[in-house]
Amino acid sequence: MISQASNYRRRAIVDQIMRGMAILATIVALIPLFLIIGYVIVRGGSSFSIAFFTEAYRAPIALGDDIRSPGGVLHGIVGTILITGLATLIAMPVGIMAGIFLAEYPSNSVAMTVRFCTDVLSAAPSIIVGVVAYTLIVRTTGAFAGYIGSIALAVLMIPIITRTTEEILKLVPQTVREASMALGAPKWWRTLTVVLPAALGAIVTGVMLAFARAAGETAPLILTVLGNNNLSYNLMAPIAALPLLTYRYTEQPFPVLNDLAWGTALVLTLMVLLVNISVRVATRNRLR
């Protein structure tokens, strides 16, 4: 009896210690997150103004010792939406169809190869994708352009969309596929009418998360879209993008431009956050 009681006490203590460590680890993991978001909000928020959202770049003006920048980052917001939007248009059909292929024909050798390549690609550093895009497209065409950035971002998005789609389609119960099969539906019809609709919400989530990931990529854009100080809607020419502005303005000697860098960082963070939250709200009802 005595040994049983002490055994119980020992287990209770171990339980307390382990729980404490788990809570501590969670806090440690969350500290950088809150630090980053908080710091970006504090530093970036102060540079927000009407001109920040309605103006493109303007050269800093010196009034005595006071150096001011009357410009904003509208060109970056527009550029990021255009570049990432085009990238999504390219990556979405390719990624979803590849995901369908992997999920519906899982064990042939082509699928194995595709799955392996997808894994390698999703682990590839984005700068490498940028270098390849630079060498193959920028050097060949002889010009930097927004669409080349879109292609580079699409290459980064495709493996994410592919694997999300595959994983989600695998979760669609086999019994539902069998029901369709037993009704004499050909495989393509079954995939289109039963499997895809059941997984649609989750696939959209995957696409949006890939969009959010791509919107923050900087390295591939440096080598492909170059950047632009003026507001431009032309993806066939160099164009601005928020991560590029953050990178360039951080390097500048003028504190006003450093402040703009914080502002663009905050806009980018908010955009990604907005996409994430809207995806969660939109798909909440589907997750039963």
Added chain:
Amino acid sequence: MEDIKAHRSPLALQRTVAERTIGHVQAESRTTRLQIANFSFYYGAFEALRDISMEIRDRQITAIIGPSGCGKSTLLRSINRMHDDTPGARGKGMIAIDGTNIYAHDADPIMLRRRIGMVFQRPNPFAKSIFDNVAYGLRVLGWRDRNAIAERVEQSLRKAAIWDEVKDRLKSSALGLSGGQQQRVCIARAIAPQPEIVLMDEPCSALDPIATLKVEDAMLELRRDYTVVIVTHNMEQAGRVSDDTAFMLMDSQTRAGLLVEFGATGNIFTNPKDQRTEDYISGRFG
């Protein structure tokens, strides 16, 4: 009482006349719809079914009973080639509908499945409205006429004994129904294209007793128009609904499924010819 007797007597007569075992020539009113002859089934090198032969009669309910792992479901799924996508799975021997071998080289599994409806162990409605679930098979067949589809959907739901419960919410999701209701919607879905044969793989194993009775009512309703083959663990159910019964066992050495005895349900349950059947039915078998 007189009415009931008059109604039931032809059925009782039929059951006594219809006594058959493998190899015997039958003498009864219903013709053979589905013939299984020397059928074996393999998963790779593993023999799951060995040399099964039986004749399933038109517009009768045939029950396949037996302990877990004896190959009941494998046999049922062989009838509409559900194993086609499983790597290494293949059948040997013959399963013929109206004399045409479905395992012939030129047999098209998709056309075959359009002649056979199937109801599964767990209710598996699509994440669509009740209406669209039942209409699915019709749309597969290329039906476009809305009125014709609506008419057939109602007819099928009535046959499956679920119409009154869902007629006011045909547009709402089938996933919102209870398990028993879902299963009857699945039955309606299976019979909507008016298949010739309906296969049911333990259709009541996930249902409570009341839902089970409702599904059994639906089965008896189906019996008027369709040939029904049902796999069940529940011997009372086989006794209640079926006309013929096949008893299967797993070979203790090779683990292959064997057909022990096949005949009219009344005979199998009251006067089995094989000792193993008797042991199983009387509950002496594990």
